[in-house]
Amino acid sequence: MQEAVEIVSEKGLNALTMSTLSAKVGVTEGALYRHFSSKNELIMDILNDIFLETTSQISEVNSRKQPNAAKLQQIMENQLFIFKQRPAIANLLFAEEYFLTNHDIKILIYSIINTIQLYIQEIFEAGKNNGEFKNHIHPRHISLMFLGTIRMLVMNWKLSNYQWDLPIEGQVFCQNLLEIIEEKNFNQ
Amino acid sequence: MQEAVEIVSEKGLNALTMSTLSAKVGVTEGALYRHFSSKNELIMDILNDIFLETTSQISEVNSRKQPNAAKLQQIMENQLFIFKQRPAIANLLFAEEYFLTNHDIKILIYSIINTIQLYIQEIFEAGKNNGEFKNHIHPRHISLMFLGTIRMLVMNWKLSNYQWDLPIEGQVFCQNLLEIIEEKNFNQ
């Protein structure tokens, strides 16, 4: 699974075939089928790992006692750091088109993104309730914009051939968003 | 080209093969090669059409004499309406992964998205300069968030099996964003 993620990171999802994977691992294709009944199962296992890793990281950040603005900044930083180190994860999470034909994978990606969005949404909700953020923001909308920003950043970063630092740029964006929605006279 | 777009709209980018396309058009595969030297050329021709259509529409909206907020709303509405009617266009524009291996197509998609973002950015810039939007927004950041929101909306819409109306939901999001950045005491 690690080698598979590496292939996707380096050469994109299309380069991940049972043939290239077996070559990279150093076994025959048949050997792969001893461990994964199909290529889809392999991908779904990887997606499940990503799911667990991501949600555990977000909920860890969420459990810390600190302003909600700080939580959001840390989540974006963590997430972009992961994408920076293993771009494959962005490829897989945002490749809904690629799996349009496969119902199971579509459902899985859907639930992953949905879960992440709900986490973010709750943070905005909490910040709105304790007066940290302005009262007229809509947590559901802002959280989707938050994720959309991450996605667009990653896409631009890739299209620019990784010429700038993803996490740093992400911090700038996050600060800008927070500036707009933060209540000026808020004190913890 | 129209039939190709339809295939992508209905069954995704992976379903677009010279075989399926020729079957849909009602000719043989060889006939397709009388008009397009390769599959990539076909896709690039389609992308170029999308490019022209999109930018002409945006600049038409931009030339109207009206508040910048209204321009943004109209652009989002137009764009989501196009995506609603021909989801393929979203597939193609946002399929950077798919074309990771093809340099020409990557460059083309890059320039399309870049151009669109610059248009949006200019509108935010104008709104900032004439006091319509708050002074501390960053046009480059906001425009990227604007596009990210559109993209995320389209993705959610697809993953939800088109269960809600895309343009209407887009309007709600747009109004929310504008509420946050609009200067309250602004009068044209």
Add this chain to the structure above:
DNA sequence: CTTTTGTAAGTAAATATTCACATACATGCA
């Protein structure tokens, strides 16, 4: 001795692309 894990060599289907050949049709010429 049984289960796990591997190999080598296949499979059928799909892929983009090409080729020799056929038809349709407009234009130019007698």
Add this chain to the structure above:
DNA sequence: TGCATGTATGTGAATATTTACTTACAAAAG
């Protein structure tokens, strides 16, 4: 009008390659 010629457009069959996956058999390990 009647005929030749060139070009655009199509056919049908074949190409080599790649794809995910399978099967018969062997080694290894507990």
